[in-house]
Amino acid sequence: MEETTSEFSSYGVYKIDDSLELSLPNIEIQIKKLSDNVFSYTRKDAEDNVVEKMIPVKTSYFEIELCPIRPLNYPARRTNYVYLDFETPVFLSEGSAASIYVRCPIEIGIFLIHDGHKDSLDWFACDPVRCRFGLYGTPESGTLCKYYKSDIVESYDDSISFVNAVMQIRLRNELGEGHSISKVVFPISNNTIYYQKSKAIIDSLDAVMRKKLTLEILDVYAKKLETDWTVSPTYEVASQVKNVDMGVD
Numbered sequence: 001m002e003e004t005t006s007e008f009s010s011y012g013v014y015k016i017d018d019s020l021e022l023s024l025p026n027i028e029i030q031i032k033k034l035s036d037n038v039f040s041y042t043r044k045d046a047e048d049n050v051v052e053k054m055i056p057v058k059t060s061y062f063e064i065e066l067c068p069i070r071p072l073n074y075p076a077r078r079t080n081y082v083y084l085d086f087e088t089p090v091f092l093s094e095g096s097a098a099s100i101y102v103r104c105p106i107e108i109g110i111f112l113i114h115d116g117h118k119d120s121l122d123w124f125a126c127d128p129v130r131c132r133f134g135l136y137g138t139p140e141s142g143t144l145c146k147y148y149k150s151d152i153v154e155s156y157d158d159s160i161s162f163v164n165a166v167m168q169i170r171l172r173n174e175l176g177e178g179h180s181i182s183k184v185v186f187p188i189s190n191n192t193i194y195y196q197k198s199k200a201i202i203d204s205l206d207a208v209m210r211k212k213l214t215l216e217i218l219d220v221y222a223k224k225l226e227t228d229w230t231v232s233p234t235y236e237v238a239s240q241v242k243n244v245d246m247g248v249d
Contacts, residue, residue, distance in 0.1 A: 008161055011068065011195040011230070013113065017061035024108065024162045025126040036060055043122060051122065055112070065118060067232040068165060068193045068200040069109035071146050074125040080189040081244065083134045083145035088152055089182035092173035092209070100171065101155055102184075103164040104202055105130065105148045106193065109235050118233045126162045136185045136244065143244050145185055156201050165193060165200035170223075174210040181207070181218065185244050190222040194229035201229060220244075 009022045016039065022029040026046040033039050034054075039062065041053040055062065072080065084102060092098060107125050111118040125131045134147030148164075159166045171181060184207055191203040204223045209216065 008198055009066065010197045011066055011200075013063055013065045015061060015063050020064075022066060026128075027108075027124060027126055027162075029110075031055075031064075041121065043124065045124075045128075051124075053121070055121070058114070063113040064121065065109075065111045065113060065233065067109055067111070067230075068106040068162075068195050069123060069232060069235050070188050070191070070193060071105040071107050071125070071131070071148075072188065073123050073235060074107055074128065074131050078133060079144045079146060080187045081136070081143055081145040081185055082188045083136055083147045084150040084184045085134075085147065086150055086152060086182050086184075089180040090152070090171060091178060091180045092171055093178040094173060094176055096178075097170070097172040100169050101153050101158065101166050102150045102169060103148075103153060103159065104150065104167045104188075105146065106163070106165050106200055108162055109233070111233050120235045123235055127164075136183075143185065146188075157199070159199050159201070161198035165202045167191075167202040168204040170204065170206050172206075172208045174208060175216055179209055179216075181209070184218070184220055186220045186222070187244075192224070193232040194225065194227055195232055196229045200232075201225065201227065 008024055014020055016031055018033050020031040028044045030042045031039055037057050039055040041055055043051040107123055110122040112121045132147055134145050135142040136145050137143055156166045186205060194201050203225050206221045206223055208219045
């Protein structure tokens with residue numbers, strides 16, 4: 001999916017006192033004032049599916065925040081895990097390390113701002129065709145994940161607006177021989193998303209190939225970013241999850 005950012009809106013807070021139109025990939029949103037304290041909200045996708053809501057407010061205006069959120073809600077909430085399947089595997093010789101940037105899926109959230117709170121008004125995916133689940137492991141004991149075929153890119157600037165974010169992954173091989181890394185499975189509920197204009201980035205990951213008892217595994221942990229980009233609010237309820245022991249390829 002190619003990007004044409006000039007025709008799209010930007011992430012951020014919008015004050016609405018009369019009407020607002022937002023244009024995103026495959027999505028059009030209209031907010032209109034119906035009376036002094038009532039607004040209408042309409043979202044239409046590329047297949048002419050329509051979502052409509054009425055928004056009563058206490059004042060003659062209100063504010064929303066349009067932002068990237070974690071990809072855990074569309075088409076349904078089933079898992080906290082994301083399965084990034086790299087288009088190109090990364091080979092690490094024994095004792096070596098590398099840092100890569102990869103694309104990670106996102107969804108879009110719209111939050112109603114009032115009384116110091118941000119309530120979820122709507123959420124959706126701008127690239128629903130690629131929103132699918134995958135199983136890591138066996139059918140009997142595997143982990144259900146949000147599956148994404150991921151490109152390795154050059155920098156944080158390479159996210160596709162409203163479709164994905166860029167994440168840095170620091171890879172290290174502590175095993176006694178070289179291995180390829182073609183996938184990473186991790187609980188994205190541990191990662192914060194940040195935005196600037198129409199771009200999004202996510203907390204980084206440390207991924208270490210090491211021995212655990214008799215198994216060779218890839219240990220994956222989230223690492224907080226130090227950035228001046230705006231922190232996105234979250235939609236889903238936070239929950240404690242354990243890391244998956246990934247086998248080494």
